[in-house]
Amino acid sequence: MKVLVAVKRVVDYNVKVRAKADGSDVDLNNVKMAINPFCEIAVEEAVRLKEAGVATEVVAVSVGPKACQEQLRTALALGADRAVQVEVDGVVEPLVVAKLLKGVVEKEAPQLVILGKQSIDGDNNQTGQMLGALTNMAQGTFASEVKVDGDSVSVTREIDGGLQTVKLALPAIVTTDLRLNEPRYASLPNIMKAKKKPLDVFTPDDLGVAVTKHVTQVKVEPPAERQAGIKVEDVATLVDKLKNEAKVIA
Amino acid sequence: MSTLILAEHDNDSLKAATLSAVTAATQLGGEITVLVAGANCDAAAQQAAAVAGVNKVLVADNAAYANQLAENVSLLVAELAAAYDNVIAAATTSAKNIMPRVAALLDVAQISEIMSVESADTFKRPIYAGNVIATVQSSDAKKVITVRGTSFDAAPAEGGSAVVEAVTSVHDAGISSFVGEEVAVSDRPELTAASVVISGGRGMQNGENFQLLDGIADKLGAAIGASRAAVDAGFVPNDMQVGQTGKIVAPDLYIAVGISGAIQHLAGMKDSKVIVAINKDEDAPIFQVADYGLVADLFSALPELEAAI
Numbered sequence: 001m002k003v004l005v006a007v008k009r010v011v012d013y014n015v016k017v018r019a020k021a022d023g024s025d026v027d028l029n030n031v032k033m034a035i036n037p038f039c040e041i042a043v044e045e046a047v048r049l050k051e052a053g054v055a056t057e058v059v060a061v062s063v064g065p066k067a068c069q070e071q072l073r074t075a076l077a078l079g080a081d082r083a084v085q086v087e088v089d090g091v092v093e094p095l096v097v098a099k100l101l102k103g104v105v106e107k108e109a110p111q112l113v114i115l116g117k118q119s120i121d122g123d124n125n126q127t128g129q130m131l132g133a134l135t136n137m138a139q140g141t142f143a144s145e146v147k148v149d150g151d152s153v154s155v156t157r158e159i160d161g162g163l164q165t166v167k168l169a170l171p172a173i174v175t176t177d178l179r180l181n182e183p184r185y186a187s188l189p190n191i192m193k194a195k196k197k198p199l200d201v202f203t204p205d206d207l208g209v210a211v212t213k214h215v216t217q218v219k220v221e222p223p224a225e226r227q228a229g230i231k232v233e234d235v236a237t238l239v240d241k242l243k244n245e246a247k248v249i250a
Numbered sequence: 251m252s253t254l255i256l257a258e259h260d261n262d263s264l265k266a267a268t269l270s271a272v273t274a275a276t277q278l279g280g281e282i283t284v285l286v287a288g289a290n291c292d293a294a295a296q297q298a299a300a301v302a303g304v305n306k307v308l309v310a311d312n313a314a315y316a317n318q319l320a321e322n323v324s325l326l327v328a329e330l331a332a333a334y335d336n337v338i339a340a341a342t343t344s345a346k347n348i349m350p351r352v353a354a355l356l357d358v359a360q361i362s363e364i365m366s367v368e369s370a371d372t373f374k375r376p377i378y379a380g381n382v383i384a385t386v387q388s389s390d391a392k393k394v395i396t397v398r399g400t401s402f403d404a405a406p407a408e409g410g411s412a413v414v415e416a417v418t419s420v421h422d423a424g425i426s427s428f429v430g431e432e433v434a435v436s437d438r439p440e441l442t443a444a445s446v447v448i449s450g451g452r453g454m455q456n457g458e459n460f461q462l463l464d465g466i467a468d469k470l471g472a473a474i475g476a477s478r479a480a481v482d483a484g485f486v487p488n489d490m491q492v493g494q495t496g497k498i499v500a501p502d503l504y505i506a507v508g509i510s511g512a513i514q515h516l517a518g519m520k521d522s523k524v525i526v527a528i529n530k531d532e533d534a535p536i537f538q539v540a541d542y543g544l545v546a547d548l549f550s551a552l553p554e555l556e557a558a559i
């Protein structure tokens with residue numbers, strides 16, 4: 001069984017991103033970039049499926065500028081067998097990413113496509129579901145457990161208030177949530193080996209997809225600042241303030 | 251202008267999140283229709299019809315929609331969307347599962363988790379864990395939108411008298427099935443609907459210590475949440491997580507206990523009216539957003555707090 005796993009190059013999760021002073025965009029100059037944390041979980045899950053003998057091949061795919069090859073190399077170092085880059089510069093909307101991934105799905109014919117549930121830059125949480133609709137595949141979003149069984153996969157999903165399990169016909173889409181697994185660190189020998197693994201590059205034209213724009217970012221701004229309050233001496237003062245000043249408890 | 255709202259419900263009752271979506275739809279203007287897709291969901295449909303501002307309720311009552319399987323419900327919503335300018339839903343895990351599928355079927359973008367309606371095609375939404383607010387303008391003729399519940403007041407649940415119509419079209423994609431659900435049964439309010447939330451972080455040290463929050467939560471009628479650090483450490487289940495990738499809450503009172511205040515956590519709670527932080531590290535970033543900070547060891551402060559309220 002072939003597994004396709006999508007990865008995105010995003011700002012490292014430790015970076016506190018700010019809006020540029022003129023409000024035109026976020027300031028990403030000289031900011032550390034990394035593989036999106038949920039995508040890292042997706043790669044780990046695919047590699048574990050291979051180690052368990054369920055998957056035979058893991059193909060990592062990324063849609064982005066040439067620099068995203070760095071994140072594909074990370075995926076290869078973590079255990080993916082080969083990589084595919086769809087080269088696009090600038091911001092690509094989730095719908096277009098889903099169309100490009102559909103193109104790759106048609107070329108690769110994977111039985112399972114694993115993606116992160118959302119990327120920590122746009123916070124959209126859309127691409128996996130959109131790919132599901134475009135390919136008419138079933139989806140197990142926000143997965144905390146994935147079990148492949150013959151021609152179907154059982155996915156346990158994180159939902160409001162608890163967990164839900166669904167059974168999906170293969171080929172299917174899985175999007176990862178935090179508790180699915182804990183990604184490994186790439187070892188130095190594996191990082192070296194990853195440099196020699198194959199990486200193919202396609203353009204949107206190769207996949208017959210037009211990079212369209214549906215949404216314009218008009219401006220960006222910092223959120224309303226919250227004023228720091230006061231420090232209180234002890235619990236008694238705290239309770240007094242909450243009762244008599246903030247009036248939030250009776 | 252006309253808007254179709256996908257209702258959040260459990261067949262027996264309409265979820266409060268839907269009321270926030272109604273308010274957002276009211277701001278968009280025009281006729282508001284609520285779609286209740288489920289099985290034996292008449293009770294939920296009747297409640298939707300009573301919501302102030304709703305003009306019409308469509309009920310798609312079929313086993314195919316019983317468990318809100320995205321593969322089936324998205325086909326129904328995409329078909330019905332032909333008659334509307336906007337399709338919106340509250341950004342619950344169910345709608346997050348279904349709505350992007352609807353958008354792709356309609357070949358339009360989805361605008362996720364809007365915080366405000368600026369005009370018919372322009373919205374504000376948080377990006378980068380809420381560190382930046384983007385104003386975005388959609389050029390799609392038909393708009394698919396999810397709504398951040400904490401950013402829109404709930405529409406009155408009573409006072410409306412919408413007409414209720416049955417929808418007969420059945421979409422069963424036949425590629426997915428519901429196996430089971432484990433939903434935590436609790437007498438406490440839901441995290442996203444509670445007026446008081448008390449959350450524990452890594453400072454709680456283990457899952458058993460979360461019981462220290464129970465007594466306080468009982469006295470305040472609070473929901474109990476957690477930081478991602480506490481979830482990652484396995485102290486508590488993921489559905490308690492407050493933050494960028496968990497639940498977004500905005501209660502009247504938020505009490506953060508043993509939480510350092512990573513930006514991802516702040517993204518989930520900083521719109522709370524009053525924030526209290528209890529942490530033994532006086533330099534913890536949580537104090538920068540707290541109205542009342544108490545530098546103390548939580549293991550002595552919590553029992554004291556429980557006794558004092």
